[in-house]
Amino acid sequence: MDWSVLLSADVLGQMLFFATPLLLAALGEVITERSGVLNVAIEGLMALGASVGFLAAYLAASNGVGIGAAMAAGGLIGLLLAYGTISLQVSQLTLGLALHVLCVGLASLLYRLVVGLQFVPPQIQTFRGKGGDTLWQVLTGLPGPVYAVLLLAVVVHVIIFHTPVGLRLRACGENPRAADLLGVNVFRIRYLATVVGSMLIAAAGALLPMMLTATYSDRMIGGRGWIALMLVILGRWLPFRIVLGGWLFGYVEALQYRLGLQLVTVPPQFLLMLPYVFVILVAIRAYGGAAGPQALMRPYDREARG
Amino acid sequence: MEGAARDWRWSVLAYALALALTLAVTTVIIVALGHDPIPAYRTALKDSVGTIGGLSQTLNRMTPLLLASLAFALGFKAGAFNIGMDGQIYAGAILATGVGFLLADLEVGRIVGLPVALLAAGVGGALWILLPAVMRVVWGVNEIFTTVMLNFVATLLVEYLATGPWNDPMAGEAITLPVPRGVTLPMLLARGGAHSGVILASIVALAAWAFLYRTRAGYELRAVGSNPLAAQMAGISLRRVHLLALLLSGAAAGLGGGIEVAGVHHRLLLGLTPDYGIMGILIAVLAGFHPVLLIPANFAFAVLVAASDSLQRTVGFPSAAVFMLQALVVIIVIGVQALQQRRRRFVI
Numbered sequence: 001m002d003w004s005v006l007l008s009a010d011v012l013g014q015m016l017f018f019a020t021p022l023l024l025a026a027l028g029e030v031i032t033e034r035s036g037v038l039n040v041a042i043e044g045l046m047a048l049g050a051s052v053g054f055l056a057a058y059l060a061a062s063n064g065v066g067i068g069a070a071m072a073a074g075g076l077i078g079l080l081l082a083y084g085t086i087s088l089q090v091s092q093l094t095l096g097l098a099l100h101v102l103c104v105g106l107a108s109l110l111y112r113l114v115v116g117l118q119f120v121p122p123q124i125q126t127f128r129g130k131g132g133d134t135l136w137q138v139l140t141g142l143p144g145p146v147y148a149v150l151l152l153a154v155v156v157h158v159i160i161f162h163t164p165v166g167l168r169l170r171a172c173g174e175n176p177r178a179a180d181l182l183g184v185n186v187f188r189i190r191y192l193a194t195v196v197g198s199m200l201i202a203a204a205g206a207l208l209p210m211m212l213t214a215t216y217s218d219r220m221i222g223g224r225g226w227i228a229l230m231l232v233i234l235g236r237w238l239p240f241r242i243v244l245g246g247w248l249f250g251y252v253e254a255l256q257y258r259l260g261l262q263l264v265t266v267p268p269q270f271l272l273m274l275p276y277v278f279v280i281l282v283a284i285r286a287y288g289g290a291a292g293p294q295a296l297m298r299p300y301d302r303e304a305r306g
Numbered sequence: 307m308e309g310a311a312r313d314w315r316w317s318v319l320a321y322a323l324a325l326a327l328t329l330a331v332t333t334v335i336i337v338a339l340g341h342d343p344i345p346a347y348r349t350a351l352k353d354s355v356g357t358i359g360g361l362s363q364t365l366n367r368m369t370p371l372l373l374a375s376l377a378f379a380l381g382f383k384a385g386a387f388n389i390g391m392d393g394q395i396y397a398g399a400i401l402a403t404g405v406g407f408l409l410a411d412l413e414v415g416r417i418v419g420l421p422v423a424l425l426a427a428g429v430g431g432a433l434w435i436l437l438p439a440v441m442r443v444v445w446g447v448n449e450i451f452t453t454v455m456l457n458f459v460a461t462l463l464v465e466y467l468a469t470g471p472w473n474d475p476m477a478g479e480a481i482t483l484p485v486p487r488g489v490t491l492p493m494l495l496a497r498g499g500a501h502s503g504v505i506l507a508s509i510v511a512l513a514a515w516a517f518l519y520r521t522r523a524g525y526e527l528r529a530v531g532s533n534p535l536a537a538q539m540a541g542i543s544l545r546r547v548h549l550l551a552l553l554l555s556g557a558a559a560g561l562g563g564g565i566e567v568a569g570v571h572h573r574l575l576l577g578l579t580p581d582y583g584i585m586g587i588l589i590a591v592l593a594g595f596h597p598v599l600l601i602p603a604n605f606a607f608a609v610l611v612a613a614s615d616s617l618q619r620t621v622g623f624p625s626a627a628v629f630m631l632q633a634l635v636v637i638i639v640i641g642v643q644a645l646q647q648r649r650r651r652f653v654i
Contacts, residue, residue, distance in 0.1 A: 089644065105628070113335070117351070279455050283441065287447045
């Protein structure tokens with residue numbers, strides 16, 4: 001087998017391409033987690049984003065409308081999660097998992113109700129890049145969302161670390177009581193972070209039909225939400241390190257498709273297992289010395305003592 | 307006394323609200339699909355509890371659900387989140403099927419074959435969670451990620467086995483050859499098609515209760531789950547307890563997969579127990595993680611699943627909708643519980 005494919009322009013371009021939805025979801029998650037809320041509904045939110053985004057893009061014949069609709073739907077679920085975990089102080093894992101299931105069911109149901117059973121599934125326009133042959137042409141000719149998400153990573157980094165809002169956001173995730181005493185409205189910041197994060201996660205789901213498949217199917221998320229959740233830990237809650245981690249996962253996904261073309265003797269199922277096995281291996285590294293926001297998963301209770 | 311009375315009323319309110327909303331949403335979906343809800347409901351009732359056949363369907367679905375929710379509850383009691391029951395169900399089913407094929411050559415009867423196959427299923431589930439459990443206790447890796455990733459791996463492995471080496475060439479789909487009669491479960495309601503797995507699963511649930519509440523190891527397990535620091539100070543090894551809880555959890559789910567093969571399909575196939583693992587989480591939450599309460603809670607959810615399968619046949623009710631409804635029920639119940647907690651604060 002020709003090992004030069006491992007670093008070919010194609011594979012590197014696809015690395016950036018496949019990393020994009022993962023990165024967008026991880027950026028949404030990092031905003032939420034920095035405020036002290038863990039959003040484990042991420043996989044379901046992406047499914048809902050994919051379904052709503054696809055349907056809106058199909059009906060309006062515009063991917064922009066699709067992404068907007070997905071973000072609105074994600075925001076609503078985020079609001080539910082925020083009310084439950086921040087106001088009612090329900091367990092973030094329990095409610096998150098329940099909302100995950102709700103979103104997975106809702107995504108599939110909406111598609112069935114709007115499109116119905118059709119022999120040929122409807123398609124939408126995918127984002128297309130210029131493409132090219134040389135490394136430079138490939139890297140600059142990718143579809144628009146690839147660059148938009150990288151720009152967003154810079155924006156998220158600047159907001160978290162170089163603005164007053166970011167400082168308050170981090171304070172709510174590290175020590176909400178201290179933040180509260182200094183006049184930060186912990187509840188408002190956490191609500192905002194959860195809703196905005198959920199909107200970005202749903203938009204990430206909407207990118208899947210718009211970048212990869214052009215159609216919607218029920219199992220299309222395929223664990224990408226869980227991988228994004230792992231990415232946040234691997235990236236130590238830092239946007240730039242998350243980008244690097246995202247490229248790593250993107251590379252494995254790109255490689256898996258390339259290897260599928262080359263290694264015809266290996267059953268395809270084993271190649272498809274690659275990204276998942278890779279995540280498990282990476283998890284060992286990710287957890288070595290990982291320290292998340294101090295107040296992550298702890299509801300803030302103004303009346304609690306201690 | 308007064309507090310207890312109020313608790314009771316809140317619970318009734320929660321379940322009534324959940325039931326009313328489920329019925330309302332279901333009716334809206336049936337009407338949206340262009341059907342008359344009343345006859346559809348009548349058939350659904352018949353196909354879930356109203357006839358022997360319907361009741362059998364419910365009991366058969368209840369079996370893997372009960373074991374999956376028990377698996378989640380066992381992990382949760384020790385403070386661990388095993389959400390990979392779907393993978394462990396598959397792993398148990400794979401091993402039970404494999405052992406079944408091996409035993410076919412030996413031509414053993416049910417008395418030997420069935421226990422060996424079911425034991426293999428439990429071992430398969432435990433093996434499938436071994437890596438996440440070891441990673442948790444050695445490197446502190448959260449088991450949520452590792453168990454859920456292994457779900458995808460297990461699905462792909464079953465797809466490989468069912469289309470590759472074990473494929474039944476006559477079936478023309480992703481399904482294996484049938485296992486020998488020696489590893490199939492005897493029938494409970496032969497006329498309706500209910501297998502005896504539900505009894506086995508209920509015994510396992512009762513045994514889990516006895517283990518958790520009547521043994522020292524079970525006490526340690528619960529102590530770690532409710533306050534790990536205090537448990538550690540009392541000299542309990544967190545690592546040992548987490549390892550034990552996760553392995554038991556995996557074994558319970560794996561047994562569910564083995565029973566599903568031995569009782570219902572007599573083969574291994576893709577979509578053996580469609581998302582029952584994740585449904586198990588919801589049911590465990592609803593039953594408050596109590597092994598005995600899991601039995602009625604799982605019966606109720608199995609009725610819901612059987613009824614929705616009936617609605618799928620009669621009016622094309624999407625199978626995803628039942629998934630959404632179950633989540634809705636759980637969200638309402640935990641929401642009402644939280645509201646109750648908040649109200650209690652204002653009433654001194």
